[in-house]
Amino acid sequence: MSKWTIELDRGTCIGTGMCTATAPDHFRLEGGTSTPVNETVDEDEAVVDAAESCPMEAILVRSADGTVLAPQV
Amino acid sequence: MEPRSYPFPEPDDLVVNETYLELQRDEPVARVRLPYGREAWLATRYADAKIVLADPRFSRAPVMDAGYDPPRTMPEVPRISTILSMDPPEHTRLRRILAKAFTARRTEQLRERAQQIVDDLLDEVQAQGPPADLVDALAMPVAITLISEMLGVPALDRAKFREWSDAAVAITAFTVPEIEAAAASLRAYIRDLVEEKRENPADDMLTVLVHAHDNEDRLTEEELVSFGVTLLIAGHETTGSEISNFVYQLLTHPDRLAELHADPSLVPAAVEELLRVTKLSGSPGFPRIATADVELSGVTIRAGEAVFVDGLVVNRDPAVFANPHELDFHRAHNPHFAFGHGVHHCIGAPLARMELQVSISTLLRRFPGLELSGEVVFKKGRLVRGPERLPVRW
Ligand code: SF4
Numbered sequence: 015m016s017k018w019t020i021e022l023d024r025g026t027c028i029g030t031g032m033c034t035a036t037a038p039d040h041f042r043l044e045g046g047t048s049t050p051v052n053e054t055v056d057e058d059e060a061v062v063d064a065a066e067s068c069p070m071e072a073i074l075v076r077s078a079d080g081t082v083l084a085p086q087v
Numbered sequence: 088m089e090p091r092s093y094p095f096p097e098p099d100d101l102v103v104n105e106t107y108l109e110l111q112r113d114e115p116v117a118r119v120r121l122p123y124g125r126e127a128w129l130a131t132r133y134a135d136a137k138i139v140l141a142d143p144r145f146s147r148a149p150v151m152d153a154g155y156d157p158p159r160t161m162p163e164v165p166r167i168s169t170i171l172s173m174d175p176p177e178h179t180r181l182r183r184i185l186a187k188a189f190t191a192r193r194t195e196q197l198r199e200r201a202q203q204i205v206d207d208l209l210d211e212v213q214a215q216g217p218p219a220d221l222v223d224a225l226a227m228p229v230a231i232t233l234i235s236e237m238l239g240v241p242a243l244d245r246a247k248f249r250e251w252s253d254a255a256v257a258i259t260a261f262t263v264p265e266i267e268a269a270a271a272s273l274r275a276y277i278r279d280l281v282e283e284k285r286e287n288p289a290d291d292m293l294t295v296l297v298h299a300h301d302n303e304d305r306l307t308e309e310e311l312v313s314f315g316v317t318l319l320i321a322g323h324e325t326t327g328s329e330i331s332n333f334v335y336q337l338l339t340h341p342d343r344l345a346e347l348h349a350d351p352s353l354v355p356a357a358v359e360e361l362l363r364v365t366k367l368s369g370s371p372g373f374p375r376i377a378t379a380d381v382e383l384s385g386v387t388i389r390a391g392e393a394v395f396v397d398g399l400v401v402n403r404d405p406a407v408f409a410n411p412h413e414l415d416f417h418r419a420h421n422p423h424f425a426f427g428h429g430v431h432h433c434i435g436a437p438l439a440r441m442e443l444q445v446s447i448s449t450l451l452r453r454f455p456g457l458e459l460s461g462e463v464v465f466k467k468g469r470l471v472r473g474p475e476r477l478p479v480r481w
Contacts, residue, residue: 031429069190069432070191
């Protein structure tokens, strides 16, 4: 299984808790903003769901070769 | 101890009932009884609310289970599932269909259109001359026009659904048969509109939903209709009321108003702060059901028990907000729960923010001498609070 990477822009995040509730294994709320538990993860659709649901588009998910998987613009 | 009757009596103004604040201080997780259904808990502190709203050990779905007697204000047990009665992954499946339509970026693209709508309405107000009722002349039409255009509701039908929607969001302001009839009319109306979009697809959200049902099998026909109704109601009752509420708050806080006139760049911060302090919700909200035993402020919530949280009360928690009852446009950090928290965080939040910013800033700029010209009476017995009329002169 290939690895994905999660980038989270904490400057954009407004701490809605959408991602932490959508993918509780992958995100954590810390001091009012979200942060990925691990920046490199096994493929998991929940991460894509979280990135697609973020109202601020603060979460970027990339495949191993750097292609952006989510959010789709 | 005897559970308290809940919801607490509604104040006449936009303030928070004192009982909430006493509980927040002395009994942060309190036992409550609603008019119907089983007993429940009421959590009033920010830290507990965060757990109830975003921890996966709390669920919305059991309220739809046959045999579960949810705590509620109306005799009927709601049996029509909406996005608000779902958990992930069902919730995520529905939410994702429209998430793109509501991102902050997408909403910014609508700012120009919102500005135009507000300008046209205020041209009319100016032409008519004082006094004016800003509920009818600005607040409701701005919110209704924008959500209707996004959804694809024809302009001609808007008066019709406003009447239904007014009754559909009632708790005690109408009789139960009236409320049910209005809700049924709204569903029938959306059902017809869905058929119409099927025949004539357009660049709007109802067409996106129809496509997701017909071509991608991502939601059922019932979910499609429920989603349309929810968006239509939630999309204008709340924002429309908040525009009026915020204008009222500013006109009754002259120092804060003067501050905004002196520095209009404070408007976005002012909108956040008004969101934080204005008690919009007139209902107990949607209870969350524990799926495991969870401890909140030293109280154990047993699996199966229901917990209510009121975001607007939580927003007054002194542990998070210094001088919580003060309207302060200079808070460095304002993580309020006015839009909720967790997966059910309002999908329309960026849209509502933008509409509020445009309405408030334009109104202040064009009517610098604005003041109340009569008594303001607030609606009661509804899910959302707002003035019946907002009489102003300038
Ligand atoms: S969904 Fe987006 S804005 Fe909300 S907490 Fe996660 S990253 Fe932040």
